[in-house]
């Protein structure tokens with residue numbers, strides 16, 4: 096008799112516990128998709144936390160990061176366009192100034208070792224210094240930004256949640272921005288669900304296109320990331336502002352007109368990535 100009651104009671108208790116565990120178990124902040132290689136970002140140096148990602152998101156959309164408090168990272172990296180800015184081949188920054196290049200799409204950054212069309216930066220944590228200081232993008236300095244953030248009511252609290260104390264430092268700001276950007280993983284398109292055998296299928300035309308891309312494009316845009324993150328000259332004619340890409344950084348003749356291979360993920364919304372259309376003002 097005792098046993099008869101104990102078993103159902105134990106079962107119910109287990110079910111309730113299972114419910115609470117599943118309800119409280121949060122999805123990991125960065126899921127490495129099963130068909131992807133290992134990420135290369137040094138997560139041990141900057142582990143993702145929920146509060147860190149949240150702070151990074153707030154900072155990404157924070158206009159105080161620009162000199163006149165009008166431009167945020169999100170002004171150019173717009174989510175609906177695969178984190179690019181549409182409408183101008185050469186993106187527009189502070190005071191509607193024309194920048195030198197087109198905004199790069201942001202996705203799967205944890206798999207990339209070099210950043211920028213010309214690969215000038217080798218550490219994602221340092222990249223935000225480029226747009227922050229560029230006079231056509233945000234035209235601001237890190238010390239000024241930190242001072243502005245310290246005047247805001249919410250930031251000390253957000254920094255405490257993310258890093259354990261209220262100090263607002265450059266290192267923390269940059270790490271939080273990376274944490275947010277690292278969560279921008281593109282791995283759930285119909286292509287992904289088809290290759291993972293999750294029920295999605297290709298139409299005959301799509302299948303033919305897939306084979307064509309494997310044959311003709313995978314030297315630079317290999318699956319599953321659709322970029323090898325290398326720098327290549329794809330033979331596009333000279334741009335209006337004669338942007339020579341990686342040559343600007345290395346000054347090696349062989350690097351003239353080499354640009355970072357962009358991913359073909361989200362390509363329906365990211366074009367154009369090149370600088371061929373209009374000239375700088």
Ligand code: HEC
Pocket residue numbers: 155160166167168169170171172186187188189194196197198199200201204207209210211212213214222223226227231232233272276355
């Ligand atoms: C005025 C528009 C503009 C703003 C504002 C801007 N970006 Fe960008 N972003 C660009 C452009 C243009 C590039 C390509 C730069 C180059 O190659 O010279 C780029 C490239 C990048 C890349 C490199 C991506 C890759 O795959 O190599 C990252 C990361 C990035 N931006 C993050 C940020 C962050 C974080 C901020 C805010 C602090 C920001 N951007 C603000 C336009 C902008």
Ligand code: HEC
Pocket residue numbers: 200308311312313314315316326327328329331354355356357358359362365366367368369370
């Ligand atoms: C030799 C390396 C190389 C090969 C091969 C190559 N590409 Fe690219 N691709 C690039 C580079 C580099 C860029 C960026 C060029 C720029 O912006 O000036 C690019 C850009 C693109 C873009 C623009 C992406 C965007 O976000 O707007 C598309 C689309 C594209 N390639 C498709 C293809 C297709 C389809 C093939 C095969 C038929 C192919 N590429 C073969 C190197 C290559």
